[in-house]
Amino acid sequence: MSKQKKSTARRGGLARSYPYYLAGRPVAANTDLEVLDKYTGKRATRVAFADAATVRKAIVAAHKARPAMAALPPDARRDVLEHCVKRFGERAEELALALCIEAGKPIGDAHGEVARLIDTFRIAAGEATRIEGEVIELQVSERTRGYRGMVKRVPIGACSFITPFNFPLNLVAHKVAPAIAAGCPFVLKPAAKTPVGALIIAEVLAETDLPKGAFSVIPCSNDDAAQLVEDERIALLSFTGGLVGWDLKARAGKKKVTLELGGNAACIVDAEPGADLDHVVERLVFGAYYQSGQSCISVQRIIAHADVYPALRRKLKAAVAKLRMGDPRDARTFVGPVIDEASAERIDEWIQQARKGGAKRLAGGERSGNMLPATLLENVPRDADVYRKEVFGPVACLESFDDFEDALARANDSDFGLQAGVFTARLSHAMRAWDALDVGGVVVGDVPSFRVDNMPYGGVRDSGLGREGVRSAIEDMTEPRLLVIRDPV
Incomplete structure (x- = not known):
C-alpha cells in the first residue's frame, strides 16, 4: 500500500x-x-x-x-x-x-x-x-x-x-x-x-x-x-x-x-467442577472483573453446588478482596474506572438496594467518583436489579444449589441469553447444559466471558x-x- x-x-x-x-x-x-x-x-x-x-x-x-x-x-x-x-x-x-x-x-x-x-x-x-x-x-x-x-x-x-x-x-x-x-x-x-x-x-x-x-x-x-x-x-x-x-x-x-x-451471564460450578477449585476461582475472578466488568459476557451470577460452596466462597472472597484498583496505566491495576460517574452511581445504587433486600457484601467498598471496588454479593434477591439486569460493572452475585436441573433453571431465569459457563466433570451435565440453557453459547470448563473471534457470537431473547x-x-x-x-x- x-x-x-x-x-x-x-x-x-x-x-x-x-x-x-x-x-x-x-x-x-x-x-x-x-x-x-x-x-x-x-x-x-x-x-x-x-x-x-x-x-x-x-x-x-x-x-x-x-x-x-x-x-x-x-x-x-x-x-x-x-x-x-x-x-x-x-x-x-x-x-x-x-x-x-x-x-x-x-x-x-x-x-x-x-x-x-x-x-x-x-x-x-x-x-x-x-x-x-x-x-x-x-x-x-x-x-x-x-x-x-x-x-x-x-x-x-x-x-x-x-x-x-x-x-x-x-x-x-x-x-x-x-x-x-x-x-x-x-x-x-x-x-x-x-x-x-x-x-x-x-x-x-x-x-x-x-x-x-x-x-x-x-x-x-x-x-x-x-x-x-x-x-x-x-x-x-x-x-x-x-x-x-x-x-x-x-x-x-x-x-x-x-x-x-448485552447479557446477564451465569456461571454454574458443579459438585465436581472438573478443575482445581483454585483454577475455577481464578477464572471466575477474571470473568467477573476484567476491564471493570464492562463486558456483555461478564460473569454476573455464580451458581455453585452446595458441596463446593463453602470452599469456593472462602477462596473467591479472598481473591476479590486482593484485586488492585487504580490507575489503568499501572500494570498492577486489575480494576480501573467505569466509563463515567453516572454509571458508577447507578451500579452503587443497585448494590445498596440489594443489601437492603438482604444481600450480604462479601467483598467491595465505597465508591469514589467513577472508581468502584470489585464487589462480591451473596444471597441477592432474585428480583433485585443487580441480579436481573445487566450490571456492566465490577459486581458478581454468589448463590448455591443442590440439584443441577435447578441450577440450569436459575441460569435461564433471565430476560437475557448471551452466553453461560459451566464447570463440570460430568459429560452428561455438560451435554444437558448445552441442551437446556437458553443462550447463544455454552462454555464448558470456563467462564462465559471466553470468546474467540472466529466463533459465532450472539444471543437470544433480550x-x-x-x-x-x-x-x-x-x-x-x-x-x-x-x-x-x-x-x-
Whole structure:
C-alpha cells in the first residue's frame, strides 16, 4: 500500500485532535467532541464531530461505492485486511494507550484487546478468499431434467455500524473487517465517549486502495445517527449496545438488522467442577472483573453446588478482596474506572438496594467518583436489579444449589441469553447444559466471558439477534444469488 503516513499520535499520549473520515478522507471540520481521560477526568483530546449533513454525505458515498466494492477482487480485499494487520501490529502500543486513556481500560486488558483487533482482521483476511457458494442438483423430477443450479454469495450493499464504548477496537473490528472481506461499503458511528480507537483504524484504512467512498467513520449525535437506521440506501444495520436496539430495529424498515444487546451471564460450578477449585476461582475472578466488568459476557451470577460452596466462597472472597484498583496505566491495576460517574452511581445504587433486600457484601467498598471496588454479593434477591439486569460493572452475585436441573433453571431465569459457563466433570451435565440453557453459547470448563473471534457470537431473547464472529458476519453481509442453466436442447 502506497499511502502509509506517519502516526498522528504524540509521544506518550494521544494527538491533540483527530479528524473524522468521510468517504475515506480525513476531515478536520472542527474539534467539537471532547474526549476525557476516564481515570483523571481531564480532557485527553478533541475529535471532529459530524453533523446531520455529513452523515447524509457518508451514506450517499457508501451507496455510490457499492459497485466498486463488489467488483473488488477477493485477493484485493485480503490485501487490504493484511495491510491493516501489519499496521495495527506496528501501532500496537499507541492503540493500547488510546484504550487505556479513552476507555479507562487497565493496560493489560488494553494490550489484550489490541491483540484481538489484529486477530479479527487476520481471520477476515483469510475468509475474504473463502466466500463460497454451492452446486444444487435440480434434476429432481422428469420436468427438471437438463437443468443445473449454482448459488454464489454477493455483497448485500452499504452497511451502517453503531458500536459501544466498552471495546472501542474489537467491536469495531467485528463489523469493519467482515464488511471489507464481503465487499460491502460502510458508515461507522463509534461511541462518542471512546471514538479515538475507531479513528485510528480509519487512518489505517485510508492508507489502502479501497474504492472511493468505501468507508466513513463519523462520531456524531444519536439524533443525527438516526439516518444510519432509517435511510433506505442502507442494506444492513449492525448495532451493538443497549436495549434501545429493539427500537432501532422497529425503525429500520426493510433493511437487515443484527443486534448484540448485552447479557446477564451465569456461571454454574458443579459438585465436581472438573478443575482445581483454585483454577475455577481464578477464572471466575477474571470473568467477573476484567476491564471493570464492562463486558456483555461478564460473569454476573455464580451458581455453585452446595458441596463446593463453602470452599469456593472462602477462596473467591479472598481473591476479590486482593484485586488492585487504580490507575489503568499501572500494570498492577486489575480494576480501573467505569466509563463515567453516572454509571458508577447507578451500579452503587443497585448494590445498596440489594443489601437492603438482604444481600450480604462479601467483598467491595465505597465508591469514589467513577472508581468502584470489585464487589462480591451473596444471597441477592432474585428480583433485585443487580441480579436481573445487566450490571456492566465490577459486581458478581454468589448463590448455591443442590440439584443441577435447578441450577440450569436459575441460569435461564433471565430476560437475557448471551452466553453461560459451566464447570463440570460430568459429560452428561455438560451435554444437558448445552441442551437446556437458553443462550447463544455454552462454555464448558470456563467462564462465559471466553470468546474467540472466529466463533459465532450472539444471543437470544433480550440479548439480540444474529451472530457476529467473522464468518457469521460475512454471511449476514452477503446474499445468495441463484444461477439456473438449461442444457442445450
